[in-house]
Amino acid sequence: MSKTTQAPKALRGVGNFIDDRFHLAKTGEKNLRKVFPNHWSFMLGEIALYSFIILLVTGVFLTLWFKPSMAEIVYDGSYERLQGVPMSEAYASTLFIDFDVRGGFLVRQIHHWAALIFLASLVVHMLRVFFTGAFRKPREINWLIGVGIFSIAIVEGLFGYSLPDDLPSGMGVRILQGVILSLPLVGTYISMFLFGGEFPGEEIITRLYMLHILLLPALLLALIVAHFMILWHQKHTQYPGIGHTDKTVVGTPMFPAFAVKAGGFFFFTFAVTAGLSAFVQVNPIHLFGPFTPTSITSGLQPDWYMGFLEGSLRIFPNTLDFDIFGYAVPVAVLIPGLGVMGLLFGALGAWPFIEQWITGDKRAHNVADRPRNAPVRTGLGVAGITAYGILWLAGSNDILSETFSINLYLTTYIFRVLIIVGPVVGFIITKRICLGLQRRDRETLEHGYESGVIQQLPSGEFIEVHRESSDETVEILSSKPTITSTALDETVDEKGVESPQARKGMGKLRRRLALWYTRDNVTVSDVQAHSGHHLHHSHSAEESDKEPAH
Numbered sequence: 402m403s404k405t406t407q408a409p410k411a412l413r414g415v416g417n418f419i420d421d422r423f424h425l426a427k428t429g430e431k432n433l434r435k436v437f438p439n440h441w442s443f444m445l446g447e448i449a450l451y452s453f454i455i456l457l458v459t460g461v462f463l464t465l466w467f468k469p470s471m472a473e474i475v476y477d478g479s480y481e482r483l484q485g486v487p488m489s490e491a492y493a494s495t496l497f498i499d500f501d502v503r504g505g506f507l508v509r510q511i512h513h514w515a516a517l518i519f520l521a522s523l524v525v526h527m528l529r530v531f532f533t534g535a536f537r538k539p540r541e542i543n544w545l546i547g548v549g550i551f552s553i554a555i556v557e558g559l560f561g562y563s564l565p566d567d568l569p570s571g572m573g574v575r576i577l578q579g580v581i582l583s584l585p586l587v588g589t590y591i592s593m594f595l596f597g598g599e600f601p602g603e604e605i606i607t608r609l610y611m612l613h614i615l616l617l618p619a620l621l622l623a624l625i626v627a628h629f630m631i632l633w634h635q636k637h638t639q640y641p642g643i644g645h646t647d648k649t650v651v652g653t654p655m656f657p658a659f660a661v662k663a664g665g666f667f668f669f670t671f672a673v674t675a676g677l678s679a680f681v682q683v684n685p686i687h688l689f690g691p692f693t694p695t696s697i698t699s700g701l702q703p704d705w706y707m708g709f710l711e712g713s714l715r716i717f718p719n720t721l722d723f724d725i726f727g728y729a730v731p732v733a734v735l736i737p738g739l740g741v742m743g744l745l746f747g748a749l750g751a752w753p754f755i756e757q758w759i760t761g762d763k764r765a766h767n768v769a770d771r772p773r774n775a776p777v778r779t780g781l782g783v784a785g786i787t788a789y790g791i792l793w794l795a796g797s798n799d800i801l802s803e804t805f806s807i808n809l810y811l812t813t814y815i816f817r818v819l820i821i822v823g824p825v826v827g828f829i830i831t832k833r834i835c836l837g838l839q840r841r842d843r844e845t846l847e848h849g850y851e852s853g854v855i856q857q858l859p860s861g862e863f864i865e866v867h868r869e870s871s872d873e874t875v876e877i878l879s880s881k882p883t884i885t886s887t888a889l890d891e892t893v894d895e896k897g898v899e900s901p902q903a904r905k906g907m908g909k910l911r912r913r914l915a916l917w918y919t920r921d922n923v924t925v926s927d928v929q930a931h932s933g934h935h936l937h938h939s940h941s942a943e944e945s946d947k948e949p950a951h
Contacts, residue, residue: 455671
């Protein structure tokens with residue numbers, strides 16, 4: 402058996418050839434030693450990346466047969482139920498992919514499922530970043546890039562969903578045109594430009610197709626590359642633990658361990674996507690039939706990521722619409738159709754800078770927060786999720802009405818109340834839970850954990866034995882940051898004169914927000930680990946157990 406550890410001669414030759422010209426050996430060695438955190442939640446972004454790769458590969462396959470044309474033809478393909486039915490070439494070519502291309506139906510299903518998983522993993526990944534404060538300095542720009550990827554991905558999904566020109570997709574395009582028309586002054590011009598005339602026209606599928614396969618994927622690819630380059634330079638955040646500091650990253654080296662894990666995870670992601678595509682049918686366009694402007698349907702729902710916009714359109718009252726010089730301003734479409742999306746992405750993009758302004762914290766953070774340790778931020782996140790969920794449910798109010806035999810208008814009124822009350826209640830409950838968990842952490846740090854063992858003291862008193870927490874737990878609990886704000890610093894000098902900034906309106910607003918953001922937080926800075934009386938009682942009880950009986 403050979404004991405040599407050298408690479409094969411041919412491989413060494415290729416390596417030396419490349420290194421002599423590009424001097425990549427040292428750079429490659431340095432990057433291959435880069436470490437990645439081991440926590441599972443850091444793989445959520447990888448799911449989004451792998452889903453995007455699957456989208457690109459399956460999308461190329463579909464472009465070989467899809468015809469982005471609205472020219473009307475009479476179908477004579479393999480699907481007998483639609484033979485002889487007039488339809489667009491786009492719809493007919495999609496049927497051809499489903500029923501005449503070997504494996505075409507499965508690939509189209511994989512493409513659609515990958516889009517759903519791509520957006521779902523993006524959302525979950527962004528929630529992880531938000532709740533742990535991983536967007537803080539120096540990662541604000543990468544957070545903004547993530548928000549950009551999320552917003553473009555929604556538009557990309559909407560355009561892809563519209564391409565088959567089946568009945569649901571055509572209705573989605575009609576809603577899109579209605580939202581565009583609601584724009585004051587420019588709405589009609591944008592609509593005429595995009596549709597090439599009156600709705601539906603003969604150009605919209607061709608134009609959406611070009612945007613779907615060229616412009617938007619190129620933007621997504623560029624942003625994803627920029628996201629990873631910045632991530633590679635700044636490194637991952639990490640959760641609190643022994644040896645985890647803002648200057649030291651602990652984890653698995655890129656090569657070979659993380660590379661093997663990431664490669665295996667890609668195939669796992671593909672297997673799940675393919676399995677769902679094989680056994681759970683999504684968007685069966687052959688059952689819906691081709692779109693015609695005179696056809697309507699009910700009970701259909703858009704893809705999940707568009708559900709909140711559908712819901713906001715359904716519950717927003719139309720009593721606020723008004724006219725200006727005879728021109729209608731349909732607020733009931735403009736605000737829920739564009740305002741809600743602008744509010745969502747605007748709030749996501751602005752929050753890192755708002756939080757930094759409130760707290761005055763401009764330090765670099767490489768150790769992530771535990772969500773309970775930032776209760777206001779966590780509460781706001783849950784309030785946003787609650788609002789999103791309520792709008793998402795409101796998008797299916799017709800189905801809820803039919804399923805539970807509730808008056809349709811009553812469901813609308815209920816959702817109008819819930820969208821106001823729900824986020825407030827969600828915020829309050831979440832903040833109280835976070836503060837409760839903070840108090841429990843402080844107690845665990847001071848007294849150790851409850852062992853569940855009850856002992857009787859010589860005095861007759863019964864106590865529960867507490868044990869000392871592990872070093873890892875002590876490190877995690879004691880590393881809780883103290884949330885404060887520079888706005889709460891003394892603003893009055895020794896002569897009792899208030900600083901000019903504190904007298905201004907923005908200064909007063911910032912101080913009030915700082916009080917709201919830092920109020921009620923539980924500090925552990927004054928706690929020494931395992932110094933509580935429970936442990937002393939436990940030790941006393943254990944020592945008394947060892948004493949001989951009198």
